[in-house]
Amino acid sequence: MNIIRLGPPGAGKGTQARHLVDARGMVQLSTGDMLREAKDSGTEMGKVVAEIMARGELVTDEIVIGLIREKLETVNGNGFIFDGFPRTLGQADALGSLLAEEGQSLDAVIEMEVDDDALVQRITARSTCANCGEVYNDITKPVPADGKCTACGGTEFKRRADDNEDSLKTRLMEYYKKTSPLIGYYYAKDMLTKVDGLGEIGEVQQAISKALDN
Numbered sequence: 001m002n003i004i005r006l007g008p009p010g011a012g013k014g015t016q017a018r019h020l021v022d023a024r025g026m027v028q029l030s031t032g033d034m035l036r037e038a039k040d041s042g043t044e045m046g047k048v049v050a051e052i053m054a055r056g057e058l059v060t061d062e063i064v065i066g067l068i069r070e071k072l073e074t075v076n077g078n079g080f081i082f083d084g085f086p087r088t089l090g091q092a093d094a095l096g097s098l099l100a101e102e103g104q105s106l107d108a109v110i111e112m113e114v115d116d117d118a119l120v121q122r123i124t125a126r127s128t129c130a131n132c133g134e135v136y137n138d139i140t141k142p143v144p145a146d147g148k149c150t151a152c153g154g155t156e157f158k159r160r161a162d163d164n165e166d167s168l169k170t171r172l173m174e175y176y177k178k179t180s181p182l183i184g185y186y187y188a189k190d191m192l193t194k195v196d197g198l199g200e201i202g203e204v205q206q207a208i209s210k211a212l213d214n
């Protein structure tokens with residue numbers, strides 16, 4: 001089974017993907033994570049994308065489609081969860097073609113609905129474990145007082161360069177201008193399920209599982 005999760009920055013796509021990976025053996029393909037890896041690797045492409053990402057703008061379709069193509073050709077798993085991809089109609093068309101080339105199809109698109117004010121609060125308070133990626137929030141899920149990650153015991157935590165209010169406004173604008181048309185695109189293909197992304201983490205998990213098992 002291959003699924004897409006759509007939603008604005010901060011909708012909880014990363015948190016929920018971890019659950020699907022653990023519970024169903026699916027493979028998460030997050031273009032945001034791939035681009036951050038490219039950035040850290042110091043390659044020419046990494047340097048180009050670093051600035052675009054820090055501003056909160058979208059990287060070109062050509063680059064992200066190339067990254068996804070490479071993964072689809074080399075990674076096997078019990079289905080893919082596409083996170084933060086596709087983000088434009090061009091990427092959506094490309095994904096359809098890439099999956100068809102691999103003899104695969106797309107089974108579901110889950111839209112995570114979250115109120116915009118909540119996004120700002122979530123994102124500006126967000127940090128992650130540098131070792132395992134467990135997500136924390138200064139207000140709703142602070143790093144434990146002993147300074148150790150609850151998932152892996154790691155003691156280093158980091159914040160993303162684009163998790164500040166200015167970049168977030170640009171990310172939101174990019175989302176509404178370029179990505180939100182995908183909601184209509186997949187609705188018209190009868191693939192869209194909407195899930196309330198504001199519930200407790202467990203409730204959101206259940207809603208997603210229900211949508212996938214239907």
Ligand code: ADP
Nearest residue numbers: 009010031032053056057058059064084085087
């Ligand atoms: P979030 O969903 O929290 O905004 P992501 O980790 O998915 O974060 O993406 C971070 C940044 O990486 C985006 O703001 C954008 O610059 C770049 N990016 C990620 N995926 C794509 C994509 N599919 N197309 C273009 N740019 C992307």
